[in-house]
Amino acid sequence: MGISRRDFLKVGLAGVAGFYLAPAFGRPMPPFNEVRKGMRGIPTFCTICPAHCGIKGILKGERLVAIEGNPDSPNNMGGICAKGIAAINQLYDPERLLYPMKRVGERGEGKWRRISWDEAFWELSSRLADILKNGHPEEIIFDLGFSEPLLLRFLNALGGAVYIDRAALAHINADEGHRLFWGKGRGVPDLAHSRYILNFGANPYETGDEYVGMITRLIKGRENGAKLITFDPRLSYTAGKSDEWHPIKPGTDAALALALAQSIVAQGLHDRTFLEKWTEVQEEQLRLLSPFTPEWAEGITGIKASDIKRIASEFSKTKPSTIIIGGGVSQRQKGALTTRTILLLNVLVGNINVKGGYLAPQQIKWEEPLPSPPERNKKANLSLYSALREEKRRTRLLFLYRSDPIHLNPGGIETKEILRDESKVSYLIAMDLHMTQSASLADLILPAAVPLECWGLTARVTPEGKEFISLRQPVVHPLGEPALLRPKEIITKRKREFPLRMAPLGEALALSELCIELAQRLGGKVKESFPFQGTEEYLAQWLAKIPSLQHKGGLSYLKKKGIFILPRLSTIFRKMEFSTPTGKIRVPLVELLRAEPWRQVRTSSSFPYHLVIYGRSVSSGRISNAKWIAEIAHDNPLLIHPETAKKLKIKEGDRVQVRSRAGELDAEVKITEGIRPETVALAKDFTPQGCRITQGKKFKSSDPDTQLLWWGGEKETANPVLLLPQEHDPLGGGMNLAGVEVEIKKIG
Structure with a gap:
């Protein structure tokens, strides 16, 4: 049943x-x-x-x-x-990969032979052993959709393999912004006990890293009377549930934060005692904020100066208050700097590590079972693919675990050419649930177990x-x-x-079990690090x-x-311990202001509109090809304001071409007033290409529901990553995944 x-x-x-x-x-x-x-x-x-x-x-x-x-x-x-x-x-899932397969034709030709796990282990372990014998573990690269318990231990045992952690990359800019701020990773807003919440670009009513737990606590805070103010170019579910929605211009959140900070200081509402005791900020340094007035910010952000002043006053006087920082803010070219700028607000009013304020992250420390190999693996970001393209490095073995870089990387077409080229990637392995675009180019395909x-x-x-x-x-x-x-x-x-x-x-096999088996076959110090059955x-x-x-x-x-x-109980509240050289929060205003974090969006006559990319409650690369999810969300329309639609002579349901300096795609139009006129929006897309359930194409299988699929069409779902140039945050290292300047033309 x-x-x-x-x-x-x-x-x-x-x-x-x-x-x-x-x-x-x-x-x-x-x-x-x-x-x-x-x-x-x-x-x-x-x-x-x-x-x-x-x-x-x-x-x-x-x-x-x-x-x-x-x-x-x-x-x-x-x-x-x-x-x-x-x-x-x-x-x-009837389309799930369940058996190991080896390529028998040219790479990308789509010819496979089913093999035993014993043959797959021999193939993989012999190639790893050859690379290690030559003393170049850095030529082994793992691209991870997400990690598993024993993987990092295995990479350390190999002696310096490189890995990309895609789950961490989504927040690398925010992590770096926090680390430079207080020496630790991302903080946590105590929403259940807060009375006033400023939300910069997050959408906790629909999606997020801590979705269910976070929205539970936000609802509790709202029931207790907390006021919620949302700054977002798009009318998200959270914006619609907020007391106030301010449709900010994309990429200008740092300007807004600076103006709020300036207004707090100008009104004398900052917590001088907290600043003196727990930060490196001197009172005279706050004068550097003087030019960044609400009037200055109004022209940049599109938010009225009077609203900025009022919100600054309410945020300071309503205790306790806190902030939420979303990916739409941090996943930009200056995401780390913008994160640091927004964090300044809670510092100014002293709402750090207090009930209802903004909390430093707490972690439970683990001790690896012995014998534990020394930490020697090397963490990389997506610039690694650029290095492969430019032949600045090579890899003799690239292992994709639940990762489809062709579909997920900005510049996906270039990524496809890299994976196809055996001079750049000598041997390609894909361990996944489905035959993804990247897996279709692999030399060896391994069936991955699902988390359940x-x-x-x-x-x-x-x-x-x-x-x-x-x-x-x-x-x-x-x-x-x-x-x-x-x-x-x-x-x-x-x-x-x-x-x-x-x-x-x-x-199918769990990645951790794969690591244990490979360690036994490789022998030596790698095997010694895995004394587990x-x-x-x-x-x-x-x-x-x-x-x-x-x-x-x-x-x-x-x-x-x-x-x-x-x-x-962890002593979160009032535990003022910061992992910085002075033990205090660092807010280098001179450095911050010199970097001009509000200058991120560059529209022009060629690309007059800014595309923002947002998440949906049913959108995730980790739940791809689920039939119930596909039935709920199987399209991805381009959201356009009525004024923009009228200007472009576009109506609801029309198809348009969306072009950036990096690529182009076709999308169907949805007209809505819930977006700024000069802004358009597409949802993130994790649709695995070639899966019939996601595409809504009927077929016979062990699941009778696959003959009832009704939403199929000839058009592929719009994938906004195709439009993104390969731009990195110079401070955080993360790629810009939040938006890009585009041109829109009606098709036909």
Whole structure:
């Protein structure tokens, strides 16, 4: 028995209801009681986004039939989003890769031969061994859609392999802005206890890294009377739910922040005591803000000077207050500088590490099980692909794990040529769920397990200071004949057992298990770093170092509960510890102002409009080709203001060509007043090319729903990354993923 489309809607609606009831009644409404009789739940956590919400896989017999939020999780408190519910589609996707394959034709010709895992391991390990023998581990590159527990340990054991962490790249500018600010990573706004919230370009009512947990706390804060002010060129869900929406010109958030700061100081509303005790800012330095008046900012941002002055006053006087910084702000060429500028606001009013203010990040420190290899891997950003194109470096082995750089990289067409060229990429491996554009060029294709089939661990601290550990464990048994082949194919000389309950479908394999097997085959110091029979044993050794958890039963306890809350509270509030040389917050105003972070958008007569790229609640590269998600969001219209449409003689539903200096695409028009006249917008697109479910093309398969797909068309979904030039933030290192100047022409 599986869940029908109607059931999905019931679960989704029940989840929303419970989500909103949680603050009032302490615990969410149990979703979809009809499917709970005679079933059992296995706790784990979701990895579709970085929030790692606690969930439960609901099984009927040996088949997963539903996914629910885990009410014991202090992070999401039983809430769950549509993507989390739809992860079941990913597990049973009939288009999923399930067997290793080796290229037999020319690269990109599309000719493959199915091989055994033993042959795949021999192919991969022999190439790795040859590279290591020649003393060039830096010629090994891993491009990671997201990481897995043992991967970094494996890269360290190799002695200096290079890796790209795409999950981290999305926030590299924001991370660097915070690090330069207080010596640590991104902070956390305490939304549940704040009374006044300034939102710069984030959309927490629809999407975000901490989506369910963050919106739960924001709703609680709003119920307690918090005022929400949103600055965004587009009327996002959050802007629509705010007390005030100010359609700021794209890329000018730093100018707004400087004007707010100037107004706070000019009105004498800054916290002199906090500045003197906890920052490197001197009172006389604040005079540098004098030229950046609200009147100056009005001409740049499009926000009235009177509104800027009023908001500055309210933000200072309404205690406590805080800020939210979104990717639309930080994922730009001067994203790190803009982040630092906005952080100045909470510093000026002293709302740092106070209840309802802006909190420094807290982390639970881990100790790797011994013997642990020294940290020698090298982290890279997307400029690595530019270096390959320009022949400034080469790679003898490029391993793509759940990553499709052709679809995701700015300059994707150039990336395709790089991957096709064997002189630049000698050997290409793709470990993925589907045959992506990049995988179609691979020399070796490996079937990846989905997170619901894998082991993992996460440790987090909530904004309230609760420290907790979550276990990710397999929630499904294998189905069908292919699973019976698995132990014979995978077990090698070490006679390692794979209990059936742990095994992914078909011959798919978890990345961590791949690392363990490769380490055994490579031998030497690499093998010595992996004295584990599997990922489960590795996690058990990690957890053994936590006495309070061992007292409860260690890993066995986590298998039953999924969550362990440590018996202590992190001292977030009023813990003024900053990892800077002076132990104080750094706000170098001279350096900041000299860099002019407000100068980012360069429209011209050739490209008169600015395209902003936004996220959607059902849009994620980690939930691609899910049938329920595809039915909800299967198009990507270009949002255009009525004035712009009239000027261009465009009407609703027309198709237009959108062109930038980097590329072009076609899109269908949607006319809306929820956007600035000189601005247009497209959503991020994670559609895997070639997957029939996403494209809505009917076909026969083991899933009868694939014959009911109705949204198919001849046009591909618009992918705005095609329009982005390869521009990096010189300070943060991240690529501009938030927007670009474009020209728009009607087709036909």
